[in-house]
Each structure stands twice: as structure tokens, then as C-alpha cells.
Amino acid sequence: xxxxxxxxxxxxxxxxxxxxxxxxxxxxxxxxxxxxxxxxxxxxxxxxxxxxxxxxxxxxxxxxxxxxxxxxxxxxxxxxxxxxxxxxxxxxxxxxxxxxxxxxxxxxxxxxxxxxxxxxxxx
Numbered sequence: 001x002x003x004x005x006x007x008x009x010x011x012x013x014x015x016x017x018x019x020x021x022x023x024x025x026x027x028x029x030x031x032x033x034x035x036x037x038x039x040x041x042x043x044x045x046x047x048x049x050x051x052x053x054x055x056x057x058x059x060x061x062x063x064x065x066x067x068x069x070x071x072x073x074x075x076x077x078x079x080x081x082x083x084x085x086x087x088x089x090x091x092x093x094x095x096x097x098x099x100x101x102x103x104x105x106x107x108x109x110x111x112x113x114x115x116x117x118x119x120x121x122x123x
Contacts, residue, residue: 070082
């Protein structure tokens, strides 16, 4: 049973930084892509970014390029989302997702999801 648990959300002022974590367990293979999605109030869930199973390839939505960075520590089965220069429009519930086997990061379909963590950016 794959489990993904997000942490690190909270309230931050515009222009500030925050780091989210996603701890994964239960994957039967070490080769799994991971991604971050977010859902703002009244909007559909959207792709934020993803990282390949080895950590060498990342992909981001244009709105966060240059401000967000995804990394992973496979020794800890944990993925991170470092967010800086936060804007009010970044306010959303952030979800961690994973899938196996690995696929192109340009494909945004994922099979496993966490419960989400709230990020609120005050202006």
C-alpha cells in the first residue's frame, strides 16, 4: 500500500519562502516518479512540477519556474518542494503524487496521492 504524507505547509507572507516535504512508503520498486500538484479554492487541481525517479530530471509549470525547486532524497524516500518569492496566487492545498513505472515527466497522470497540505500566502 503506497502512502504519501505531505508536511511543511503553513502561513507565510508574500515574498517569503516555505519548504514542503513528502514522505513516501510502500512502493514495491525504487523507480517511481514524484510530483507536486496544487488546488486553489474554486479551481481545479493543477500540476506544479515533477522529478524523475533518479532525481536528475525536473519539470515545472511556467508559473513557478525560477521560484520553486523540487528535489528528492531517495535514501529517505522523501521529496521536497522549496518555494521562494511566494505570491498570493500560490495559495492552495499542495498535493504530493507518485507513479511507477517511470514515464515522461511531460505526462501528468499519477496513481498515488497524498492528503495535501495547506499553503497560505498573505499579501
